Amino acid sequence: MRETYTYDKSREAFARAMKVIPSGIYGHLGPAEGCYTPVEAFPFYSSKAEGPYVWDLDGNRFIDYMCAYGPNVLGYNDPDVDAAAAEQRALGDCTTLPSTKMVDFAELLVDTVASADWAFFAKNGGDVTTLAVMTARAYTHRKKIVFFKGYYHGVAPWTQKIDYAGVIPEDVMHNIYVNWNDLDELEAVFKKYKGEIAAVISQPYMHGNFMDNVLPADGFWKEVRRLCTENGTVLVVDDVRAGFRLDIAGSDHYFGFEADLICFCKALANGYNVSALCGKNFLKNTVSGMSYTGSYWLSAVPFAAGIACINKMKRIGAPQILIEKGTKLKEGLIATANKHGFDLRVTGVPSLFYLRIADDPTLMLHQEWIAECVKRGVFFTNHHNHFINAALTDADIAETLDIADEAFAVVKKRH
Amino acid sequence: MRETYTYDKSREAFARAMKVIPSGIYGHLGPAEGCYTPVEAFPFYSSKAEGPYVWDLDGNRFIDYMCAYGPNVLGYNDPDVDAAAAEQRALGDCTTLPSTKMVDFAELLVDTVASADWAFFAKNGGDVTTLAVMTARAYTHRKKIVFFKGYYHGVAPWTQKIDYAGVIPEDVMHNIYVNWNDLDELEAVFKKYKGEIAAVISQPYMHGNFMDNVLPADGFWKEVRRLCTENGTVLVVDDVRAGFRLDIAGSDHYFGFEADLICFCKALANGYNVSALCGKNFLKNTVSGMSYTGSYWLSAVPFAAGIACINKMKRIGAPQILIEKGTKLKEGLIATANKHGFDLRVTGVPSLFYLRIADDPTLMLHQEWIAECVKRGVFFTNHHNHFINAALTDADIAETLDIADEAFAVVKKRH
Numbered sequence: 001m002r003e004t005y006t007y008d009k010s011r012e013a014f015a016r017a018m019k020v021i022p023s024g025i026y027g028h029l030g031p032a033e034g035c036y037t038p039v040e041a042f043p044f045y046s047s048k049a050e051g052p053y054v055w056d057l058d059g060n061r062f063i064d065y066m067c068a069y070g071p072n073v074l075g076y077n078d079p080d081v082d083a084a085a086a087e088q089r090a091l092g093d094c095t096t097l098p099s100t101k102m103v104d105f106a107e108l109l110v111d112t113v114a115s116a117d118w119a120f121f122a123k124n125g126g127d128v129t130t131l132a133v134m135t136a137r138a139y140t141h142r143k144k145i146v147f148f149k150g151y152y153h154g155v156a157p158w159t160q161k162i163d164y165a166g167v168i169p170e171d172v173m174h175n176i177y178v179n180w181n182d183l184d185e186l187e188a189v190f191k192k193y194k195g196e197i198a199a200v201i202s203q204p205y206m207h208g209n210f211m212d213n214v215l216p217a218d219g220f221w222k223e224v225r226r227l228c229t230e231n232g233t234v235l236v237v238d239d240v241r242a243g244f245r246l247d248i249a250g251s252d253h254y255f256g257f258e259a260d261l262i263c264f265c266k267a268l269a270n271g272y273n274v275s276a277l278c279g280k281n282f283l284k285n286t287v288s289g290m291s292y293t294g295s296y297w298l299s300a301v302p303f304a305a306g307i308a309c310i311n312k313m314k315r316i317g318a319p320q321i322l323i324e325k326g327t328k329l330k331e332g333l334i335a336t337a338n339k340h341g342f343d344l345r346v347t348g349v350p351s352l353f354y355l356r357i358a359d360d361p362t363l364m365l366h367q368e369w370i371a372e373c374v375k376r377g378v379f380f381t382n383h384h385n386h387f388i389n390a391a392l393t394d395a396d397i398a399e400t401l402d403i404a405d406e407a408f409a410v411v412k413k414r415h
Numbered sequence: 416m417r418e419t420y421t422y423d424k425s426r427e428a429f430a431r432a433m434k435v436i437p438s439g440i441y442g443h444l445g446p447a448e449g450c451y452t453p454v455e456a457f458p459f460y461s462s463k464a465e466g467p468y469v470w471d472l473d474g475n476r477f478i479d480y481m482c483a484y485g486p487n488v489l490g491y492n493d494p495d496v497d498a499a500a501a502e503q504r505a506l507g508d509c510t511t512l513p514s515t516k517m518v519d520f521a522e523l524l525v526d527t528v529a530s531a532d533w534a535f536f537a538k539n540g541g542d543v544t545t546l547a548v549m550t551a552r553a554y555t556h557r558k559k560i561v562f563f564k565g566y567y568h569g570v571a572p573w574t575q576k577i578d579y580a581g582v583i584p585e586d587v588m589h590n591i592y593v594n595w596n597d598l599d600e601l602e603a604v605f606k607k608y609k610g611e612i613a614a615v616i617s618q619p620y621m622h623g624n625f626m627d628n629v630l631p632a633d634g635f636w637k638e639v640r641r642l643c644t645e646n647g648t649v650l651v652v653d654d655v656r657a658g659f660r661l662d663i664a665g666s667d668h669y670f671g672f673e674a675d676l677i678c679f680c681k682a683l684a685n686g687y688n689v690s691a692l693c694g695k696n697f698l699k700n701t702v703s704g705m706s707y708t709g710s711y712w713l714s715a716v717p718f719a720a721g722i723a724c725i726n727k728m729k730r731i732g733a734p735q736i737l738i739e740k741g742t743k744l745k746e747g748l749i750a751t752a753n754k755h756g757f758d759l760r761v762t763g764v765p766s767l768f769y770l771r772i773a774d775d776p777t778l779m780l781h782q783e784w785i786a787e788c789v790k791r792g793v794f795f796t797n798h799h800n801h802f803i804n805a806a807l808t809d810a811d812i813a814e815t816l817d818i819a820d821e822a823f824a825v826v827k828k829r830h
Contacts, residue, residue: 013515020521020533022699027708029513045515046715049507056512066511071710076507092464092491094686096481096794097471098444100428100460106435118435123538123688124709134572134581143583155707156571157549165705166549168558170585240710265710271509273538273688273711284437290580292570293442294539295486295655295680296688300461379511 001406004375009057010044028069028384037381041371049076051391054379062379063396067387070241070266073322074312075391081270081308088304099300105307109278112310114253115237115262116278120287122297125240125265126154128277129201131292132261133158135279136199136234139286143174144193146200146233150180150208153201153238180206181217186224190231200228201236204251205348210363210383212356213348221257228260234283240265240275245322245351245387248314250278267313272305313390319351322388325397326350329388332401340408342369354385365411372407416821419790420475425459428472443484443799452796456786464491466806469794477794478811482802485656485681488737489727490806496685496723503719514715520722524693527725529668530652530677531693535702537712540655540680541569543692544616546707547676548573550694551614551649554701558589559608561615561648565595565623568616568653595621596632601639605646615643616651619666620763625778625798627771628763636672643675649698655680655690660737660766660802663729665693682728687720728805734766737803740812741765744803747816755823757784769800780826787822 014031017024023032031042043056052075054064067073074081088101106119122128133145145158153159157171176193178185190197202224206214228235237259239251244267247254252262260283265275273296279287313319330346330353337344343358357366363383370382378400380386429446432439438447446457458471467490469479482488489496503516521534537543548560560573568574572586591608593600605612617639621629643650652674654666659682662669667677675698680690688711694702728734745761745768752759758773772781781797788795793815795801 013518017518017521020525021518022533022535022702025513025517025713026535026703027706027712029511029708029713043512046507046510046512047514049510054507054510054512057515062511064511068509068511069710071509072511076510077505082504089497090492092461092469094483094486094688095461095464095469095491096444096477096479096483096487097458097461097469098440099462100472102440103428103432103436106432110435118437120437120441123711124542126709127539130571131581137583138580143585155709156545157573160706165553165701166546168552168589170558170588173585174583271711271714273509273714273717275710286580287437288441291442291575293444294541294570295484295690296538296686297442298440298444299686299688302688 002376002403005043005058005060005377007043007056007058013057014044037374038367038371041374051075052389052393052396060377062377063400064379065386065388066379066381067389068271070387071271072389073244073267073318074270074309075389078270078312080312081272081305084308085272085301085305088301091300093301094296094299098298099303101300101303101307102298105303108307108310109276112248112314113262113278114249115258115280117281118279118284120277121303122275122277123273123294124154125263125275126156127294128263128265128275129153129159129238129240130156131277131287132236132263133199133201134290135261135283135286136236138290139234139283140198140232142196142198144176144197145174146176146178146186146189146197148180148202148206149177150206150211151203152208180214181220183220183223186227190227197231197233199234199236200224201238203238204242204246204255207241207348207352207354207385212345213354213385216255221255225257234260236261236263238263242349242352243267244313245319246349247319268309269302269306270309272302274302274306316390318390321390322351323349325392326353326388329397329400332397333404336401336405337408339405340412342408348385351388352385355380365415368414369407369411372410373403376403376406378403417791417818420458420473420792422458422471422473424472429459452789453782453786456789466490467804467808467811475792477792478815479794480801480803481794481796482804483686485802486686487802487804488659488682488733489685489724490804493685493727495727496687496720499723500687500716500720503716506715508716509711509714513713514718516715516718516722517713520718523722523725524691527663527729528677528693529664530673530695532696533694533699535692536718537690537692538688538709539569540678540690541571542709543678543680543690544568544574544653544655545571546692546702547651547678548614548616549705550676550698550701551651553705554649554698555613555647557611557613559591559612560589561591561593561601561604561612563595563617563621564592565621565626566618567623595629596635598635598638601642605642612646612648614649614651615639616653618653619657619661619670622656622763622767622769622800627760628769628800631670636670640672649675651676651678653678657764657767658682659728660734661764662734683724684717684721685724687717689717689721731805733805736805737766738764740807741768741803744812744815747812748819751816751820752823754820755827757823763800766803767800770795780830783829784822784826787825788818791818791821793818
């Protein structure tokens with residue numbers, strides 16, 4: 001049996017943080033909300049990262065299946081991406097004029113992404129989901145936006161729940177929520193709000209938290225596409241999380257349809273800070289007419305990194321590799337669970353898999369198992385999907401299964 | 416007389432960009448809107464930057480008074496900031512857990528900024544102005560926000576004008592607009608909307624576009640502070656543009672008052688991508704209770720750069736240096752204009768100066784002069800304030816005045 005990790009230095013640093021940062025570590029990287037990892041198993045701070053690994057402040061090494069919640073797609077500190085970024089940095093990054101790396105990157109995305117006639121760059125996923133909704137409203141002169149329940153499109157007021165702190169009812173009064181894969185409901189909504197729906201916004205499949213992830217039903221996207229087209233509604237795909245892990249040409253392409261607008265962020269530049277809205281020609285003039293920018297949005301280093309990242313993903317066939325590695329891990333995990341009499345559900349596309357031990361509806365059993373994995377060096381999470389990166393080796397997968405095995409044994413013994 | 420610059424390569428690159436990017440270069444770095452520089456004098460793309468200079472794609476060198484619209488505060492590619500960033504990059508940047516550099520940076524801001532009891536980090540200025548408004552609404556359970564006319568607080572729907580593309584009336588229905596320095600109007604608004612005003616949001620002084628910049632009148636801020644306190648309204652200072660160019664302790668400190676929330680971005684890390692909301696203890700729990708984050712928000716490299724930038728600004732006394740350099744330039748420019756019989760108005764704090772030739776209310780004369788400056792290597796802008804950086808030398812200022820002199824002569828001769 002392995003020795004389990006301890007996190008003394010992380011705890012000390014967190015105590016310092018609580019004095020000067022609201023909630024110490026906020027958002028999805030924090031112990032309170034983000035990782036949904038049991039807090040006693042959660043390491044809090046990283047000291048370094050390399051390839052598929054992250055080390056915490058106490059020197060514990062983890063095989064990292066969160067990949068910074070997506071940005072790490074080629075492996076941390078990928079030499080090709082870092083070299084391209086360093087070369088650009090020596091010339092200039094955030095200057096009074098953009099670099100032509102911006103043009104090169106837009107051309108590369110237009111060449112790569114099936115539904116992209118143009119690209120617009122920003123910094124957050126939320127910058128581009130917000131621009132997508134504003135573009136749809138400007139183009140259609142309509143107000144209503146259809147969401148699929150379980151969605152996440154960032155933290156801007158328009159996409160928050162009505163009871164979120166700081167959100168006022170006016171922020172979300174034109175939002176309509178329908179169930180994923182429910183075409184009858186969607187069709188009814190289009191009928192009820194005829195001529196009023198500016199956009200349907202959706203992730204390419206339902207990868208929400210605290211629920212098994214759900215792929216689109218047969219024919220679902222084809223019908224959504226048809227309903228949008230017939231109703232003059234803009235179809236927005238939020239590919240911030242899944243983008244380039246399913247298909248280098250976009251997750252809409254993977255599922256056999258074309259979005260009008262598609263949002264990218266996480267896997268775009270292997271961790272360098274950039275997001276992109278891509279879209280169809282008929283919306284280009286609308287976007288051209290909008291005043292939408294930010295202090296660092298046209299910085300050159302992330303464009304250079306993004307070019308290197310996309311080119312390398314294309315060269316090695318990254319999405320296929322990630323799906324293959326994820327499938328190998330998935331099959332191994334299910335078999336390991338079965339050995340101990342557990343029913344482990346692995347849902348979603350394997351490059352972006354979600355885990356749940358189905359034997360316990362309270363999810364506490366699952367949480368116990370996750371904790372035992374994390375404390376032994378496999379960074380899984382509890383109620384959020386995971387991410388595969390291209391630096392993950394067969395040896396890493398074998399070690400993961402070995403640790404998962406030990407963790408199942410510990411949990412089995414306890415119950 | 417100097418030869419004037421030509422921009423053939425920039426034009427070619429822009430033609431490529433127009434095919435794949437809406438409006439080619441959008442926002443404040445673009446020729447359409449941003450710089451308000453006459454288009455025929457505008458160089459479009461940079462090839463490199465160093466210290467106080469930017470070079471365009473055609474190899475023309477400019478003494479750059481836009482400083483990437485603020486981020487360049489110490490000089491492009493500052494060796495101390497870049498070394499700290501490179502050291503952190505070798506360890507890790509955007510990983511599954513934050514680095515303790517985040518804690519170090521928050522502690523440094525709390526030590527440095529007078530009104531900061533805590534710090535929250537994001538990426539855009541607009542991320543933190545939005546968080547400030549959401550925090551004020553969450554804390555007060557009120558909806559209304561008071562703006563001063565001429566404001567700019569980012570591109571989110573709540574802060575746009577009602578007629579902007581993509582903005583719906585509900586986005587801005589609780590916004591109240593009052594005139595800068597008009598205490599009677601502000602007091603009347605507080606009376607009319609008693610118990611309804613969540614926040615007053617304001618830049619530290621009026622540095623709007625297309626208008627002479629206006630400092631706060633004597634006693635203005637003291638009265639604003641009193642009205643906010645008496646009415647239970649949160650006072651938000653948007654120091655995104657002016658921050659650290661007036662006072663290392665915050666621009667509220669420069670003008671002798673304390674904000675409840677203060678927003679920083681541009682000069683925070685010399686161009687590395689980070690923004691910060693700082694605030695008072697009574698609002699910390701409210702922020703802790705909000706779910707507000709983004710893909711790259713806890714990346715370590717910008718924190719390392721920010722620490723190096725703030726420490727260097729403190730060590731060299733950057734704001735004082737910038738104001739001194741700006742004052743020298745201002746006095747020289749006014750004298751040069753006078754020599755040619757022009758009345759050049761230089762408004763705002765000299766580290767953040769705004770230029771206008773007052774002899775022509777159409778502003779066309781001013782535009783002609785700006786064009787002649789830019790085409791000779793001084794990157795001024797037309798209807799936006801300018802920025803001073805610490806790498807600017809006396810020789811640069813002398814060369815600037817020499818070019819300004821030549822440009823005045825050209826314009827004088829023409830009229």
